[in-house]
Amino acid sequence: MSHIPTMAELAAEGRQPEVLFWVGCAGSFDDRAQRVTIAFSKLLQKAGVDFAILGQEESCTGDPARRAGNEFLFQMLAQQNVAVLNMYEVKKIVTACPHCFNVIKNEYPELGGNYEVVHHTQFLQGLLAEGRLKIEGGNFKGKKITYHDSCYLGRANDVYEAPRSLLSSLDADLVEMKRCRTNGLCCGAGGAQMWKEDEPGDKRINTERVEEALGTGAEIVAVNCPFCMTMMTDGVTAKEKQESVMVYDLAELILNNI
Amino acid sequence: MLQPILFAIVTIVAFGYAGRQFMKIRRNILLGKEEDLQGDPAQRWRNVLLIAFGQKKMFKRFIPAIFHLFIYVAFLFTQIELIEILIDGFSGSHRFFAPVLGGFYTLIISVIEILSVLAFIATFVFLARRNLLKVPRFHKPEMKGWPTLDGNIILYLEILLLIGIFSMNGADRVLQEMGAAHYHQTGAFAVSSWLGPALFSGLGDTTLIGIERFGWWLHLLVVFGFLNYLPKSKHLHILLAFPNTYFAKQTPKGQMSNISRIQQEVASMMDESAIEDSAGSEEEELFFGGNDVTSLSWKNVMDAFTCTECGRCTSVCPANLTGKKLSPRKIMMDVRDRAEEIGNNIDTGNLDFIGEEKRGEDVVLSKENYADGKSLFDYISREEIHACTTCNACVEACPVLINPLDIILQLRRYEILMESAGPSDWLPLFNSMENSQAAWAVSTERDAWKSQV
Known part of the structure; x- marks a missing residue:
């Protein structure tokens, strides 16, 4: 390259x-x-x-x-x-x-x-709309993918459609979590939480979110944020599902099909 | 003659005392600092129309929204009836508008009656939701005691009001049918035309007049009671929802406010030629962030008085959902409680509440010199503000555009900038950002990944 x-x-x-x-x-x-x-x-x-x-x-x-x-x-x-x-x-x-x-x-x-x-x-x-990139492989056709809205792209800036349009271009079977779009649940990393231990509580936030993601039966959790990536990956591993459920950024999913 | 005099006294006392209380609320809101609120007026009015008047955000949860709408619309329409009650009360007339408006009067009162029945149903649904169904957001720790009672009192008042309306209209109907003097024909109202005869037919006219007067006075007293209870309760949203949505910030939710004083300070550090300009400002007392109602903005305080403690914010807060102490609703309740504490203390005029360095002859107690040795941190713990992920779920959830996050972030700013405190976990982050301009201190180059493309 x-x-x-x-x-x-x-x-x-x-x-x-x-x-x-x-x-x-x-x-x-x-x-x-x-x-x-x-x-x-x-x-x-x-x-x-x-x-x-x-x-x-x-x-x-x-x-x-x-x-x-x-x-x-x-x-x-x-x-x-x-x-x-x-x-x-x-x-x-x-x-x-x-x-x-x-x-x-x-x-x-x-x-x-x-x-x-x-x-x-x-x-x-x-790039896809302009035809500068073309989806060719059908690697995810019919595969169940759930999408996790990041707070700073979603609620903070009202971007909900662009990431979903990427998923639909993959012909994947998008299964939404109950808490999605404006109601999306945080992964737990924002507001500089990434760099500190949790305050005392019953549960980690990423565990709560990963349970919801796993509940959709999806094989892939798509994210748009490096911090969500860490939190969701950790959560999947904590649930010992890392063999069957993968966490990918949308760019990786697109690259896989070009 | 006795009734109009009694009425005049009750009315003047009710409005007088309520007026005093509302002025106090205005004063308490203005304990907050001035804030220059930018925004497009057209968008502001759209927010008032759609979100306050149209209750758009309530409909994110459809079932409570419908029942809430019944009570809300019934409340709005009942105010029309109140105009007539005031005219009748002062002049001694009976149903002043009935002969003037004719069939239209029958229609208006019928609409009010139908809405009242819907509101009656909604009231029982809400009582059940609060007390029988275990809706978790109504049973959080901050709801113990008064807040729970407060939520129920309004519903009891609603039931009393409806009893008043239907005994008034129902007895009136039977009296009309009997041809009693002064009870002129109004046409058949939608509900009381059958409910009245069903309940009261066969009673003597003295008893009926008694029931009718009882209903009329009960209606009036509940409305006046509500008017005076309102400023003490969580129900100010029925008024403050309108200015609160009007003044809500319109910038993207993710945008934090800039502190221009720090911006200038840092700019002068980076640009040596500007240092001389800032040298003159050494004397200035620097204060950043917020630690009390008086250092928050008046809009933050208005948010607190607008809050009706529905708890939608808390029910979607990721920290609260996972058992952390943070509850955005509690933040709002604490700000209001603290504002009322300061307001009440200022009302005493007690000079002991003046900060020591500001005392002197002829100095009167005011929000500028107020100091009681307490702050919002006596209400809100560090643990709460440290648990926030700034995800904006609470801001998104609020049906009346309250922003709890803005307050949390101001408290965090105070803690770091004024106290040099905060979670010790953040020190390595700050050090790394300061020394290596990166969020992690790592030895690799920023563009080391390039070799793998």
Whole structure:
């Protein structure tokens, strides 16, 4: 596969890419989320999308700090990111992380960062609609797949259809959980919970959600967020169902059928 | 002559005392800080029409929504009848509008009667839901004691009101049929035209007039009682739902508010040429986040007074569902309780409630200098705010656009920014973000994955 350029490399050639792929911390460092980053990059390359990454110049968006209450830390990271993005005159950003998506889309404008921000499920929907990507394999035809709405793509930003349209393009049998769309149940990782132990309670939130997902009888749990990925995978493993039920990001499911 | 005088006294006292209480609620809401609420007025009015007036979000749960609608519509229509009661009460007339409106009057009162029957059914359904069926959201720890009684009292009042309406209209019908003086013909009302004769025929006219007057006064007293009970109860939503949906934030749910003071501070740290500009502001007392009603926004406090404790937020909260202490409804109830505590203390005028450094001659107690050594953290524990996943399920669930999450996030900001406290688990996260600009401290390069594409 061809080289993925950084913004700095393109700027040296005096070029601007069609879109900047914002990888995010999870997509960069978490082993499982890295595989989603790789899958999405492959899809972009197959579709002939002219894209770049920031590479070493990307920082955490500041989302977990802000939601924990640490506004100083958020501002430090966010302003640094806005400065870098504005330096490269970035117009359009795609990211596979709903938390990065939400912050860059909704919270960076107040800091002087105005970009068109799309989630990778929306971007893939566009590539399929334009015919730049074509579904060929019928690997999931008739397979039961359930879809877990992430809070930051769903309720936070009202994106419910793009991910579902990807699933329907796979000819899969989408079985919804009772709590879906606006009523979707959180995986338990948001609001910087990912980095702390649970408060005392009866149950872990991801256990509650995975029980619901398993209840649909689906063989695949589709997610759109690296944190949901971790929580749902852990929950499936805790239920000892990792042999029969797989958790995939939507980009991975699409790549499997191209 | 006695009745109009008695009526005038009761009415003036009822409205006077209620007015005083409503002014206090307004004052308590304004204990909150000013907030510049941005928003599109057209969208605001749409929210009022669809969500407050049209009850759109109630219909996410269809069965309670239908019964709630019966009570709500009956309540709205009964207010029309109240206009007539006021006119009759002051002037000594009887059914002032009946001769004026003719057949239309018969229609209006018939509609009210049908709605009243529906409301009567709904009231029993709600009593059963609250007391017989174990709907979990009505039996959470924060509902113990007064909140549960409060939820039932309103339903008992509703039953009394309906007894009043039907004894009034029913006896009136029988008196009309007997041709009693002053009881002019109104046409047959939908329910009392058969219910009245079924219950009261054969009684003497003195007894019937007694029943009719009893119904009329009961109707009136329940309405006045309700008016004065309202400010003390959880039922303020019948009024505050309208301004609360009007002023609700319209930005995406995921968007947190910016703290511009910190934004400027950080900007000047990053841009050395700007440092001189900020040097002059050293004296300024910095305060970030919220720890009390007076440091939240007035909209947060209005949210608290609008809350009718239905618990839809708590019933969908992932933390609460898995046994954590956090309950978004409790957050709202705590904010209201604290606002009322501060309001009542300010009413005493007791100078001991003035913060020590702000005391002085001629200084009167006000929300600006109020300090009782307590804060919202005496009501809301750290464990509660730390359990929140910021998933917005509570915000989505609220039928009147209350935002518990906004308050939780302000408390978190206070804890971290003003107290340098918070869960110790977060320290490695903060350190890693500060030192390596990443949410995890790892030694690999950010784009190490590239080699695998």
